Amino acid sequence: MARTLMSGNEAVARGAWEAGVAIGVGYPGTPSTEVLENLVKYDGVRCEWAPNEKVAAEVAGGVSLGGARAIVTMKHVGLNVAADALYSQSYTGVTGGLVYLVADDPGMHSSQNEQDTRNHAVGSRVPVLEPSDSQEALTFVKRAFELSERFDVPVIVRMTTRVSHGKSLVEQGERHDVAVRPYQRDVRKNVMLPGNARLRQRQVNARETELVAYGAAAEENRVEYRDTSLGVITSGIAYQYVREGLPDASTLKLGLTVPLPDDLILEFASKVDRVVVIEELDPYLSLRVKALGIPLVEHGLPRSGELSPRLVAEAFGSGALPVRDEVQGLPPRPPLLCPGCPHRGLFYSLGKIRAVVTGDIGCYTLASLAPLSGMDSCVCMGASIGMAHGVDLAGSVERPIVAVIGDSTFAHSGITGLLHMAYAGSTGTVIILDNRTTAMTGHQGNPVNGVFIDGSAAPELDLEALSRAVGAVSVRIVDPHELDATLAVLREETAAQHLSVIIAKAPCALLIKEAKDPYAIDEELCTKCGACIRLGCPAISRDDTGRAVIDTATCVGCGQCVQVCRFDAVVRVGPSCDFGGGR
Amino acid sequence: MSITTVVLAGVGGQGTILAGDVLAKVAVAEGHDVKLSEVHGMAQRGGSVETFVRFGAQVFSPVVDQGVADHLIAFEMTEATRTLRYLRPGGTLVVNRRVMASLPVLIGDVPAPDGLEAALSSEGAIFLDAEALACEAGSPRSANIVLMGAASYGLPFDTTTWERVIGERVPPKTVEANLRAFHLGRDACAEGACVL
Numbered sequence: 001m002a003r004t005l006m007s008g009n010e011a012v013a014r015g016a017w018e019a020g021v022a023i024g025v026g027y028p029g030t031p032s033t034e035v036l037e038n039l040v041k042y043d044g045v046r047c048e049w050a051p052n053e054k055v056a057a058e059v060a061g062g063v064s065l066g067g068a069r070a071i072v073t074m075k076h077v078g079l080n081v082a083a084d085a086l087y088s089q090s091y092t093g094v095t096g097g098l099v100y101l102v103a104d105d106p107g108m109h110s111s112q113n114e115q116d117t118r119n120h121a122v123g124s125r126v127p128v129l130e131p132s133d134s135q136e137a138l139t140f141v142k143r144a145f146e147l148s149e150r151f152d153v154p155v156i157v158r159m160t161t162r163v164s165h166g167k168s169l170v171e172q173g174e175r176h177d178v179a180v181r182p183y184q185r186d187v188r189k190n191v192m193l194p195g196n197a198r199l200r201q202r203q204v205n206a207r208e209t210e211l212v213a214y215g216a217a218a219e220e221n222r223v224e225y226r227d228t229s230l231g232v233i234t235s236g237i238a239y240q241y242v243r244e245g246l247p248d249a250s251t252l253k254l255g256l257t258v259p260l261p262d263d264l265i266l267e268f269a270s271k272v273d274r275v276v277v278i279e280e281l282d283p284y285l286s287l288r289v290k291a292l293g294i295p296l297v298e299h300g301l302p303r304s305g306e307l308s309p310r311l312v313a314e315a316f317g318s319g320a321l322p323v324r325d326e327v328q329g330l331p332p333r334p335p336l337l338c339p340g341c342p343h344r345g346l347f348y349s350l351g352k353i354r355a356v357v358t359g360d361i362g363c364y365t366l367a368s369l370a371p372l373s374g375m376d377s378c379v380c381m382g383a384s385i386g387m388a389h390g391v392d393l394a395g396s397v398e399r400p401i402v403a404v405i406g407d408s409t410f411a412h413s414g415i416t417g418l419l420h421m422a423y424a425g426s427t428g429t430v431i432i433l434d435n436r437t438t439a440m441t442g443h444q445g446n447p448v449n450g451v452f453i454d455g456s457a458a459p460e461l462d463l464e465a466l467s468r469a470v471g472a473v474s475v476r477i478v479d480p481h482e483l484d485a486t487l488a489v490l491r492e493e494t495a496a497q498h499l500s501v502i503i504a505k506a507p508c509a510l511l512i513k514e515a516k517d518p519y520a521i522d523e524e525l526c527t528k529c530g531a532c533i534r535l536g537c538p539a540i541s542r543d544d545t546g547r548a549v550i551d552t553a554t555c556v557g558c559g560q561c562v563q564v565c566r567f568d569a570v571v572r573v574g575p576s577c578d579f580g581g582g583r
Numbered sequence: 584m585s586i587t588t589v590v591l592a593g594v595g596g597q598g599t600i601l602a603g604d605v606l607a608k609v610a611v612a613e614g615h616d617v618k619l620s621e622v623h624g625m626a627q628r629g630g631s632v633e634t635f636v637r638f639g640a641q642v643f644s645p646v647v648d649q650g651v652a653d654h655l656i657a658f659e660m661t662e663a664t665r666t667l668r669y670l671r672p673g674g675t676l677v678v679n680r681r682v683m684a685s686l687p688v689l690i691g692d693v694p695a696p697d698g699l700e701a702a703l704s705s706e707g708a709i710f711l712d713a714e715a716l717a718c719e720a721g722s723p724r725s726a727n728i729v730l731m732g733a734a735s736y737g738l739p740f741d742t743t744t745w746e747r748v749i750g751e752r753v754p755p756k757t758v759e760a761n762l763r764a765f766h767l768g769r770d771a772c773a774e775g776a777c778v779l
Contacts, residue, residue, distance in 0.1 A: 005611050005619070031622075109622045133618075166645035167607060167619040243643040310648030324650045324668045327702075330661060331693040333685035335595065335630035366628065371690045440628075533690055538629060541689040 003169040008159055011134040011170050012101055013038035015141030020178035021045055022068035022096070025056045027412065028441035029075030030110035031164040032103035036073050037442075040453050044175070049444055049453045052381070052412040053078035057085035057100070064098040064154075065190060067181030069145055073101040076115050077380065081413070086154065087124045091200040092190050093152035095181055097145035100126075103159040106280045107306040110440075112361065112380065114304055116281035117158045121258040125204055127211055128156045128258040129220060130236040134168045140255060143220065151207050151214075158257075160280060162237045162306070208259055216264050220255030223268055230297075230316070231272025233265065233285060238278050238307055245312030260288050269294045276316075280307055337366050339539045340509035340556035342435055345480035346404075347374035348535055348560070349487045353494060355400040356391060360384040360414075362406035363440045363508075364433055371536045375404070382413025388428050389421050400494035402429045407448040408438035411461065415470060422471020422499055429493050429500045430472075432463060433480075435508040443510065463503050473498035480504040483563045509556060516557030517572055521548045525569035532561040532570065586639035588647050589734065592666035593658030594683050595632050598727030601752065602656075603634035605731055608748045609740050610638035620645035629686075631662055656734045658713070658727070659683050660699040667706060675737045677772060678703050679713040679730060709733070711771040720767055722760035728753070732768025742769075 012035045024039040024047040040047035050056035053074040063070035074082060079102050105111040121128040129144055131137040144155040188196050215221055227248040234242050235254040242251060252268040269275045276297040277286035290296055299315040337344050347367040350357055351374055359365055359375035368375035377387055388403035405414045410432050421428055438444040445451030450460030467475045474493060478486045493500035528546040539554035540561060562570045589606060593599045600621055607619040615638035635646055649668040654675045657663030663678045670676060687693040711733055713726035728749060735745055746762055753761045
C-alpha cells in the first residue's frame with residue numbers, strides 16, 4: 001500500500017480515528033495543536049476545544065465513563081493543569097479507552113519551560129508510549145487505546161516537537177468502529193471516596209506489575225543487536241539520532257517507557273560490553289537503569305535542550321565530522337508582533353503610564369521585547385491576574401500595576417484570578433486583550449469569540465457581563481488602535497479606587513482579510529524624532545539620514561503611527577503607489 | 584545509499600513551510616524515504632525559520648547539524664548567512680537577493696549587517712531575485728515556488744513531478760502562476776550555475 005507523508009500530529013489524528021475514537025477534546029498548545037485540527041476533519045468523530053486542559057481531561061474522562069473512546073490533547077505544561085484529573089483517573093480507570101496526547105517541547109521552541117511529561121506519568125502511575133516517527137505515532141495511538149481498555153487505565157502518548165512537527169511516511173489503515181459500552185453505575189470504581197480509592201489503589205498496584213510483564217514482550221520495546229561493544233538504551237526521537245550518529249551500535253528502543261521492563265533491560269545489558277542511555281530532557285531512563293545496578297557509560301551530553309545526530313556521534317569519539325563555523329555579528333531575528341497588531345497600541349499606551357505589567361501567555365508576550373518592553377512577568381496561563389494582586393500586596397510599587405491577559409487565556413485560567421481579586425477587595429486593574437481568537441497557536445475558536453472547532457457559530461461569551469458578575473466595579477471597552485482614548489481610560493481606571501476590567505477589543509491583524517491602504521512618510525515633514533519607530537512596527541524603519549520610512553508592502557494601514565506623529569508626516573497612500581514625497 | 588539533505592531558511596511568513604512540503608512530496612513521489620522537520624508556533628511571527636528536508640533509501644534523523652546539508656536554499660540574505668553553517672563544503676547555495684531587516688535593526692538597537700552579498704558570493708552562492716520573478720510570473724506571493732524552481736536545478740527529480748506536486752499543493756486559482764514561477768526560478772538558477 002502506498003505510504004503517505006504525514007506529520008506526527010496528523011498521524012496521531014489518523015491513528016485515533018482508525019482506533020474508532022468517538023470524541024477528541026483539548027486545548028491548543030504548540031506543538032500539540034494540529035492533532036485536533038486534523039482529527040476534526042474525519043467523519044464519525046466529534047471534536048471540541050475546551051477552555052483549558054483540565055476541563056478537556058474531565059470531558060474525555062466522562063466520555064470514557066459513558067463507554068466510548070476519547071483522546072485528550074495538550075502540550076506538556078497543559079498536563080499540569082489537567083494533572084488533577086489524571087492522577088485520580090488513574091485510580092478509577094476507564095470504561096471506554098482514554099488516551100492523553102501530550103507534546104513536550106525540548107529546546108523550548110514555543111514554551112516557557114522544558115518539563116518532561118514522563119514525570120507526571122510516574123507520579124500518576126499511568127503508562128507512557130513514546131513514538132519516534134509518524135508511523136509509530138499512528139500505531140502507538142491505536143495500541144494506546146487497546147492498552148487503556150485491557151489494563152483499565154488512561155494511557156499517555158508522549159510526543160516531542162520533532163515527532164509532532166516532523167513529517168515522515170505512514171501506512172494508513174481502515175477505521176474500526178468500536179461499539180459504545182453500555183453504561184453501568186459502578187460506585188466502587190468511579191466514586192473516589194477514601195474507602196473506594198483504597199480499594200482501587202490495590203488495582204493500580206496489581207496493574208503496574210501486569211504492565212511490566214506486558215512490556216517485557218511488547219513489540220513497542222525493540223532490541224536490535226548490531227556491534228555489541230556498545231549498547232544504547234533510548235526512546236522517542238533520540239532513537240533516530242542514535243541510529244544516524246552511531247549506526248553500528250546495538251540498541252534497546254523503548255516504546256513503552258512507563259513502566260519500564262526491568263528484565264528486558266537487564267538482558268540487553270548482559271549482552272553488550274558497555275551500556276549507555278541516550279534520552280532527551282530528564283534523566284528518567286538513566287536513573288532507572290542505574291537503579292537496576294547497571295553501570296552506565298557517562299556521555300557528557302547536555303542535560304537540557306535537543307539532541308542531534310552529531311551530538312550523539314561526538315559523545316562517543318567519532319572525530320573528523322565536517323565543521324563550519326557560525327558567522328558572528330548577525331542581528332538576531334526574534335519573533336515580533338505583526339504589522340497592524342492591536343496589542344501594539346495597548347502596550348504603547350501602557351508605556352505612557354509607566355505601569356508595572358504582569359503578563360500572560362500569548363502573542364502579546366512578544367510585547368516584552370524592545371522597543372515596547374512592556375511586560376514585567378510571564379509565568380503560566382492566567383498568572384497575570386493573581387500576580388498583579390500579589391505585587392500590590394507586597395506594597396513596594398508606587399506606579400500603576402496592571403494585569404494583561406488574552407481572551408482565550410482569560411477563559412482558560414483568568415476568571416478565577418479575577419474572582420479572587422474581587423473577593424479580596426482589590427482595587428486593581430485587569431486588561432483583557434480581546435483579539436477575537438486564540439492567535440498564537442494559529443487562530444482557534446474559543447468561548448469568547450464564538451467560533452467552534454469546525455468553524456461553526458458558538459455562543460459568544462459576554463466578557464463585560466462576566467466581569468461584572470465576578471465582581472469588577474468598572475468595566476470599560478476600548479479600541480487599542482485608538483491611542484489617546486486608550487490612554488485616557490488607562491489613566492482613569494488605574495487611579496480609581498475600585499476593581500476595574502478594561503477590555504481592549506480589536507480583531508487580530510491576521511483575521512482582517514482586506515488590508516486598508518498603507519501609509520507613507522512625507523519626507524519634508526518628518527523631523528527624524530523617532531516617535532513612530534518606538535511603536536516597534538516591522539513596517540517602519542529609518543533611512544540612511546535617520547528619516548522614517550514605511551514599507552508600503554508591509555504596512556496594513558492600522559493608523560497607530562499616524563497618531564504618534566506630532567508633525568503630520570504620516571500620510572495615507574494608494575495600495576501600490578510609488579510614493580515619492582510631497583502631499 | 585546516501586542521504587540528500589536540503590535546508591530551507593527564511594523569515595516567518597515567507598512561505599518556507601509550503602515550499603518544504605512541496606519538495607518533500609516530490610521526493611516521495613520519486614520513491615524516496617523522506618523526513619521533513621520544521622518548527623511551528625511562536626517562531627512564525629516574523630522570526631527566523633528553518634525547514635529540513637532529507638531523502639534517500641532510509642532516513643533516520645529529521646534534523647541535521649552543521650556541515651551536513653547538500654543544498655541550502657535561503658529566502659533572505661541575513662538568514663542565508665545565519666544558516667550557512669549547515670552547508671557542507673562543496674554544497675549548493677541558492678540565495679534570494681533580498682534583505683529583510685529584523686526588529687532590532689529597524690529600531691536601531693543593532694546595526695544592519697553589511698557585505699552579506701559579497702560574503703555569500705565568496706561561498707559560491709547562486710543569486711536570484713525571487714520576488715521580481717514571482718511578479719513576472721503573475722503572483723507576488725509565489726516567490727517561495729520561484730526558489731523551489733531554483734532548487735530543482737540541482738536536485739535529481741523530474742520537472743513533471745515538480746509540476747504535478749505544485750499543481751496539487753497550491754490554491755487552484757494560482758496553479759498557472761506558480762508553475763510559471765517554478766520555471767522562472769529554474770531557468771534563473773541554470774543561468775547562475777553557468778556563470779559559475
